[in-house]
Amino acid sequence: MKFGKEFTSHMVPEWQEAYMNYNYLKTLLKEILIFRQRKTMSNQVNPTSKVRSLKRKVSLFRAFSGLTSDHHHKKVKEDEVIMVSAMHQPDEEQGGINSLCYQTVFLHSLDEGGEFELVFFKRLDHEFNKVINFYKNKVDEVVKQAKELNIQMDALTALRIKVHHPTSTTSTPFIDETNTGANPLEVIQEFEMSEERYQKKRLNDIKEYEMASLDVLNRIKINATTETPLSTMKSVFNSLNVDLTYNKNELRNAQGKLKQAFIEFHEKLRLLKNFSFHNQLAFSKIMKKYDKITSRSAADTYLKMVEGSYLGQSDDVSKLIERVEAVFAKHFCNGNRDQGMKNLRPKAKREKHRVTFFVGCFFGCALALLVVIITNMNTKYLLKSEEQTRYMNTIFPLYSLFGYLALHMLMYAGNVFYWTRYRVNYSFIFGCKPGTELRFKQVLLLSTGLSVLTLAAVLGNLDMDMDTHTQSYKVVTELLPLGLVTVVVIIAICPFNIMYRSTRYFLLVCLWHCICAPLYFVTLPDFFLADQFTSQVQLLRNLEFYVCYYGWGDFKKRNAQTCNDSSIYKTISIFIAVVPYWIRLLQCIRRYYEGRDSTQGLNGFKYFSTIVAVVARTLYSQKKGLTLRIVAASTSGFATIFSTYWDLVKDWGLLNRNSENPWLRDKLILPNRSIYFLAMMVNVILRFAWMQTVLDFTETPSLHRNALIAIIASLEIIRRGIWNFFRLENEHLNNVGKFRAVKSVPLPFSYEEEEDKDL
Template structure:
């Protein structure tokens, strides 16, 4: 793999703009190379009879310098006439304010090209100017991030002091009482490994350890680490207390929260260390390419400056990594370094060949089952059977639920594939636990496996005519759809470590947050999942039909009249469609009250308008009155315009007038801009699927009404899949703009001491 591709693959996506622009510098070198080739081929500079230089040929007659000749300081001194560049560091503040360069002073670097008067020198001059800009950009970003992690280290140091004191207070309250008012007069170092002894003592090797001071407990308050509807209600009525109770539950919560904070902080330090290394390597590579193209020797001087700069000489990050690892192993892993390193440095997720194998097997089986179903229908002439309508009104809605679910999984698998291909950090954006996120192969495995069992159930349940003797269908085959639903639900809540338990638990937590909205703080996974349910209204209605059909209907005779003729069922039919949109309204209200985004008022109004449109369309489909038809058309049209505008402008960030890309964003991930316009048009068209309701298109000559409902619902799922990609792309670009590469974890304690408040 070429270095340019390897460099791009190892960069942090959220810091992409802060890295050295290697590809652009390569284009500048290509311009220099093209100019030199033209000069070499010019008849004026090179006569036809002239022979190429004999540098390579003469090298065969030179003395052998030996394999170790390059290790000593034997390189010949260059005359001033051989110098190509001069590199200087320019200070922006006084020396008293800055200090030494290796201590992080604010310098910018400037390269003076000494051969600009030569032919083509202007190309090389542009190259060095851009090179200086890139190096100064890298130095500035790295220095700012180092200052940021040093401040975070101070915060974590205070948190660790509080945790150790808290641990002593909880585990040995009698001993803690004697020392509660003592102060620690020792010097505090960031992330120093502190021993928890409550008094000074000597160990076998004679070393003394300072005691942990409990005075810090007088200045801290406990931040609730777990949010619940109860805690939210208490905070609303201002009865939530943050005082310390010194119990083991608070200690456990504080340890878990601080443990996660250490893991994220260590990840940030590792990314920062890798950032410095990659950029140094990139500058080395680009200067070697310059020397090769121009046959000059400028890389030594420039790389010497790089090695003496803050980027290479700074050791704060390396020291912090060592301190974090030592503190984490001691205080959170009982001194087990192997366990601590596995938690701080989790192994990269590996692609398993068996996953790919089973995906292929399941898709092959699915295709075979589809063919078997088609052959069975043709052989038995089931399309002209008397029980066709009864089958479509009862059994088809039961199995269509799994079809909607499989289609949604297929669309999500496509999303994950393209997010991964274009380096959209979906794992970080969603907040998945590291190395547990599902790749597109795993999602395809779930979709293909579910499709196999669903199609097998359909094949076993293709009876159209009931038994003449019993006047009923086989109970076993009629219960197959219910059995599949129960199996899927049991797998979803299974506590054992099978079927991607971490991802299932993550989804269940987000689902619980959606159900309990607005009593939980709304995060992106929460409202993202709620948006998925707004496109799965027909799936929720199918679940309602399951309950009614198997609870109050006669499934042995495929009799669903109890459901279709019930007023209560019709009311619940409307409520089921409203619930996902109402959850989003409540989430918008919560975000508005928290003050994070004032535009959430309009977003909530958008979902409320959709609720009105869904209710009026459903009532019209049940009553078929002209007045309701007009109301349904007008409300649906307003909701469609409002939602389409919000999708394209707010969620996707497109239709920007003054953008570098006309009517798109300044930054795009997809290389082909026409895809964005196709997606916008598709979004508009697919959002008009509701028109089949107000236009009374309930069926077609070759299509049953239930099949038409399934097709319309599938189009909405496809639209949601398209929306998912561009929504997360926009979120990724927002994270890139703010250089957010790791999760921010709330700390367990708040420290108040004069002007200091963490």
């Protein structure tokens, strides 16, 4: 692998703009190479005398070396290619504070073709100053975070003492005297909590440690502990910060939050260390390439400056990494360093060949089963007999549920594939635990496995024995769909570590947050999942049909009239269709309440208009009538136009007329801009598929109504899959613009500084 690709593969996606632009510098070197090649060819054609006269002409503009200079000193200056100096200049981004800036002077700019090399060194300086300023700002940022974590650890250690030794009034965390001081790198210290060790130290009169007072507990308040619907209700009337009661639940919650904070902090430190290493390597590579092309010796001078700069000399990050690892192992892993390293440095997931094998195996089985099912349908004339209507009204809705689910998973697998290909950090955006995110082959494995189970059950229903006299069916075959639902639910809630337990748990937590909206703080995974449900309304209605068919319908005779003719069933059907949009409306209200963002208010109004449109469409499909049709058409049209605008402008960030890419956005991930315009057109067309209910497209004689509804529902799932990719791309670019590469973990304690008594 060439270094350029390797360098790109090691970039932190959210920091990619802060890295040295290696590819652009390579293009500048190619221009120098092309010029020199042309010069060589021209020299082969022209006489050598012209070259000599040119050399003489250039030499007239060289700096005067003097008459009394030492011979050795003169030789060094003649061989010198560049001079690098550091200067201070005001930085507007830092409020006018002087920042260190490096500038390279190219001493051969008057040589033929020197202007190309001059441009190269100016760009090289720009890239180096960009890298070093970013690195220094990030180091200052982690030092401040280290100070905050030190305060939090003081409070946690004191809380541990108070919980486990309530009668203690003096003492306990021990702070190493050698670590106290103003040096910000010494802010994360190791604490001793063993009173027995303190007593031994005291008896031996070893003054290596001094005791810290528990007075810190008087200046802190604990933030809201693990968020629950009850705690959210209380927070409406009370402050989020409450006084400590010194119980084990507070200690456990605080310790869990601080543990996660240390993990994220350590990850940020590792990213910074890798950032420094790979950028230094990139500067080394580009300068060696420059020397090779120009046959000069500038690399040693420039790389010496790089090594002597803050980027090469600062060991702040390395020291912090060592201290964080020591503290984490001691206080969160009972001194077990190996366990601490497993938590802080999780191993990268390895691609397993058996996953690829089973994906291919299941895909082949699904195709074979599909061919057999189509053959059986044609052989038994199922779709041309009187049994067609009964089959489409009962069995088809039962199995189409799994078709919607498998199609959604298939679209998500495609999303993951292209997110990975274009380096969209979906794992970080969703907040997955490192190493637990599903890759596209694993999602395909689940999708194809579900498809095989579903098609096998469908084939079992088609091959069942039927009594032509009584038209009664075997109970076992009729219970196949219900058994399949049961298997899927059991796998989803299975507590054992099989079938990607961490991902299933993460999904169930997000689902619970959606159900309890707005009682939980809304994160991106929560509203992203709720958006998926807005495209699975038909799946939810099929679940309702399951309950009615097997609860009150005569499933032994495939009779669903009890459900279809029930007014209660129709009313619940309206409610089921509204639930996903209602959840999103409540989430928007919660986000507006948290941040007072008017955009969330408009987003909530969008979902409210969709609720009105869904109710109107459902009522029209059940009762018909010209008035209901006009109301349904007008509300659906408004909701569709509003939602389409929101998709393209707000969720995707497109249709910006004044952007660098007209009618798109300034930054794009896909190399071909036409894909964005095509995606917008497809989104608009599929959005207007909603209108099929109002325009009575479901009454076409060539297809059964349930079949056409399934096609429209599948098109909406496909539209959602396309929406997912561009929505997450836009979110990724927002993170890149703000250089957010690690999660922000809320800290457990609020620290109140003592007021100045003199005031």
